[in-house]
Amino acid sequence: MLEIIKELEGATSWNAMRKELGNLLGLDTPVSSAVLRRAREDDKFASYLMMSRNSIETLNLFLNTPKNKEYEISATGIEHTNLDLAKRATKAIFDWGKSGFQKVDQETFDTRFSNCEQCEYLKEAPDKLAYQVTLVRKSSNKICSACGCTASKKAWLATESCPVEDPLHAGYNLWEQPISS
Numbered sequence: 554m555l556e557i558i559k560e561l562e563g564a565t566s567w568n569a570m571r572k573e574l575g576n577l578l579g580l581d582t583p584v585s586s587a588v589l590r591r592a593r594e595d596d597k598f599a600s601y602l603m604m605s606r607n608s609i610e611t612l613n614l615f616l617n618t619p620k621n622k623e624y625e626i627s628a629t630g631i632e633h634t635n636l637d638l639a640k641r642a643t644k645a646i647f648d649w650g651k652s653g654f655q656k657v658d659q660e661t662f663d664t665r666f667s668n669c670e671q672c673e674y675l676k677e678a679p680d681k682l683a684y685q686v687t688l689v690r691k692s693s694n695k696i697c698s699a700c701g702c703t704a705s706k707k708a709w710l711a712t713e714s715c716p717v718e719d720p721l722h723a724g725y726n727l728w729e730q731p732i733s734s
């Protein structure tokens with residue numbers, strides 16, 4: 554692994570590392586998981602990224618090259634059907650109800666949601682029935698495209714967990730929490 558990429562390894566989470574690599578490249582957004590994974594595994598690619606730091610056109614070529622797709626982490630780009638979305642969003646609420654509507658504390662919510670806000674799975678909510686039913690406020694209506702839930706709501710629910718494993722920490726998800734078996 555390239556020395557400069559190795560220096561990022563102390564990041565607290567995968568999403569934090571994406572952000573740090575973005576900063577290193579002079580971007581104001583995190584790099585995609587695919588770019589980070591490739592930079593960690595492919596020294597030549599990492600070198601090209603570093604050499605392109607001062608040329609946004611060249612950098613964009615490397616950031617968007619189709620080969621990066623081979624390095625995407627699990628669940629990237631999953632397209633849920635309307636039925637999936639309806640089932641997933643309502644199941645989360647149903648499970649929460651069964652638990653007695655338990656919410657996490659503010660600190661846990663902040664950790665969870667700050668990771669969601671940096672996460673590439675966070676997308677604009679589609680104009681689909683499931684979301685018209687479950688959304689209360691419009692202000693943070695982005696959904697987790699890996700599970701279909703509204704992230705700002707999901708992060709409060711004690712019964713919910715992030716569905717994506719952190720590639721940096723086996724056994725932990727992108728909320729930095731152990732994945733229950």
Ligand code: SF4
Nearest residue numbers: 669672674697715727
């Ligand atoms: S729940 Fe996990 S995968 Fe979904 S947006 Fe949040 S951090 Fe990303």
